[in-house]
Amino acid sequence: MKKIKLTLFTLLSLSIFLQSCVDDLDVTPEGETQLSVEEFYAQPGAYKQALAGVYGNLSLTGTSGAESSNIGGIDAGTSQYGRVLWYLQNLSTDEVIWSYENDPGTREIQRNIWSATNPIIRGMFSRSTYQIALVNEYLRQTSPSVLSGRGVTDTNLLNDIELYRKEARVLRALAYYHLMDLYGKAPFVTEDDAIGTAGPEYNREQLFSYIESELNELLPDLKNPRTNEYGRLDKAFANMILAKIYLNAEVYIGQSKYQECMNVCSEIISSGYTLNSNYLNNFKADNHTSPEMIFSLQSNGEVTQNYGPTTVIINGQVGSIEANGSQFGVGGWGGALRLRKQFVQKFDGSEFSSDVRKTIISGSRDIEITDIANRDQGYVLGKFSNISSTGVAGISTTFVETDFPLFRYADVLLMYAEAQIRKDGTANNTSLGYINSLRTRANNGSTLNNISLSSLTLDFILDERSRELHWEAHRRQDLIRFNKYTGGSYNWAWKGNGVNGIALSNHLKVYPIPEAALASNPNLTQNTGY
Structure with missing residues (x-):
């Protein structure tokens, strides 16, 4: 089963x-x-x-x-x-x-x-x-x-x-x-x-x-x-x-x-x-068969119906202009999810022209999102699907068959490389090999866009993690670890409620303890800044 x-x-x-x-x-x-x-x-x-x-x-x-x-x-x-x-x-x-x-x-x-x-x-x-x-x-x-x-x-x-x-x-x-x-x-x-x-x-x-x-x-x-x-x-x-x-x-x-x-x-x-x-087979309706899936959160269109992450993602990524739900085996929610410009720019350059991880759909869209309610602004994504690797659509067009990849092998390779660079101060050939295995897979076996040892830096790792693991519940943690989440050294659209992004206070590195929890447990205290 x-x-x-x-x-x-x-x-x-x-x-x-x-x-x-x-x-x-x-x-x-x-x-x-x-x-x-x-x-x-x-x-x-x-x-x-x-x-x-x-x-x-x-x-x-x-x-x-x-x-x-x-x-x-x-x-x-x-x-x-x-x-x-x-x-x-x-x-x-x-x-x-x-x-x-x-x-x-x-x-x-x-x-x-x-x-x-x-x-x-x-x-x-x-x-x-x-x-x-x-x-x-x-x-x-x-x-x-x-x-x-x-x-x-x-x-x-x-x-x-x-x-x-x-x-x-x-x-x-x-x-x-x-x-x-x-x-x-x-x-x-x-x-x-x-x-x-x-x-x-x-x-x-x-x-x-x-x-x-x-x-x-x-x-x-x-x-x-x-x-x-x-x-x-x-x-x-x-x-x-x-x-x-x-x-x-x-x-x-x-x-x-x-x-x-x-x-x-x-x-x-x-x-x-x-x-x-095939990178994209990790995000299809039969992704339970993927050899790199370490653990996923289950979803099933019939017996495990839920409004979980993959149901939200796959329905949400259907574009308001494109109306491309059939491409992903769902009805879609009319452009619920769009991409912020700073993520799109992670794939800028000719080196990503054949990168299969670049499932960004631009069409006639404006990359800028100046009005969040305008679903026609901003590019959309095509990474996840409710259709299997063999072309079989899920039983439901709302509740998807696709499991959410909580832990995936590609992340292990990225974590090893980052930890090694942080420990030693510079990358070694083992880490380079791990990263280039991801780049090779992303380019359908071609090594033309593999990187050199000198290019394997922490800044590169942060961007590569986003290119490889986007929408897989890692990004906030990554940005905090790289000191890019709070402060103003790296801003993105609508960060801090500014259309072009503004600096965030350091207390936002953790979320507040909910008021209901504080009321029910006198041992709990609120996080600083809230």
């Missing part, structure tokens, strides 16, 4: 709703039929189904279809894990702009004028902390003492459950990583705390230490890369999180961890992943 079956575990939702005092989650149980805990776990396959519910929280928002949400107070799409992650990491940068600014929260995010009441900021915080709550409850329900009390003695099942528990803990580490990166702090709660505990505030140093130690403890017992079923994590997934925190360690904890980043990247590089010979 293409994907594991994702179902939000309503039993966990109900348990948290009835017993939790964490009001900022505002968790709402859905569905009329509820099993008791013991009734549920007495069913065959229940422990794996419950794990699928934890994974499901990365893609689904509720149990009654794409419009439903188990987090109250905000739109279902505004609390979808991948979508709000994409908004916060991409919409706030130089890569993309959203036309419909009456959609709650989008205007403030893309103009960098957000506050602690922004629903998108709340959606990401709530969905991440809800993920942690789901994991904690799963670990409570699968502890050795609880399993013993239920009479679970089958050795094979016990071994499976032990692996499930480790995967759940890695998913919890992922949620803490996103909270650390986006908000700089988080309430810290584990399965050892009672349900409803208002956890203490952990800062970046504490979260960094926890994530690092937790993943290093779990890594030896996870499945080897590419040996788990699609949709479940493995050692490469855990190493990707480690690579990310090590690459950004100077931002997070004021220490360089570049050698550590290189080490874990090298482990992934030796794990059997390869670049897809």
Whole structure:
């Protein structure tokens, strides 16, 4: 099968709703039929189904279809894990702009004028902390003492459950990583705390230490890369999180961890992943078959319908002038997404004339966006598609089949090269080889536009990351690491609410803690500047 079956575990939702005092989650149980805990776990396959519910929280928002949400107070799409992650990491940068600014929260995010009441900021915080709550409850329900009390003695099942528990803990580490990166702090709660505990505030140093130690403890017992079923994590997934925190360690904890980043990247590089010979096949309806997909957020036009990142991206990239939805297998949303000029200019020059990553559609359009509501201004993109590599369109023209590439092998090569340059002060031939493998793939096997060792600089890496990874939820983090996000050394259209961009205050390197979270947990404090 293409994907594991994702179902939000309503039993966990109900348990948290009835017993939790964490009001900022505002968790709402859905569905009329509820099993008791013991009734549920007495069913065959229940422990794996419950794990699928934890994974499901990365893609689904509720149990009654794409419009439903188990987090109250905000739109279902505004609390979808991948979508709000994409908004916060991409919409706030130089890569993309959203036309419909009456959609709650989008205007403030893309103009960098957000506050602690922004629903998108709340959606990401709530969905991440809800993920942690789901994991904690799963670990409570699968502890050795609880399993013993239920009479679970089958050795094979016990071994499976032990692996499930480790995967759940890695998913919890992922949620803490996103909270650390986006908000700089988080309430810290584990399965050892009672349900409803208002956890203490952990800062970046504490979260960094926890994530690092937790993943290093779990890594030896996870499945080897590419040996788990699609949709479940493995050692490469855990190493990707480690690579990310090590690459950004100077931002997070004021220490360089570049050698550590290189080490874990090298482990992934030796794990059997390869670049897809066709770059664009990483973003089509059957991208689960790509040899460079380390982990993706699942989407399915029939059984995993959601208003997640790929549904938004593919429908959104359909141009208002072009009306080219059939090109991507969707109906389209009339020019919802367009490109800011500064991203388009990353592909200026003859060296990019045959670069397959340049899916920019200009036509008769003006590159400038002087009026965000004018959907005919600004170029559009054609990177993602709801049509497979063999030309088969997805079952739905709204909800796409295309999974969102959360972790992709190309990023590993870029991270290794950047970490090596930062560590040594200059690029070496290994890094050059990795970067040129991306350039060769981008030019259909031609090496004519490969670069020389002297051209491989940090500035080049930043631009190449955007050319390779645009719209994949990396850009804000990259710009912050390169000191290009705040301040005025690099401006882009509508940065800071100026049509040509203005300098941003340094406090915008982290998002505010949502007001609802502050109200429900007295241990939390607001970030400086908000």
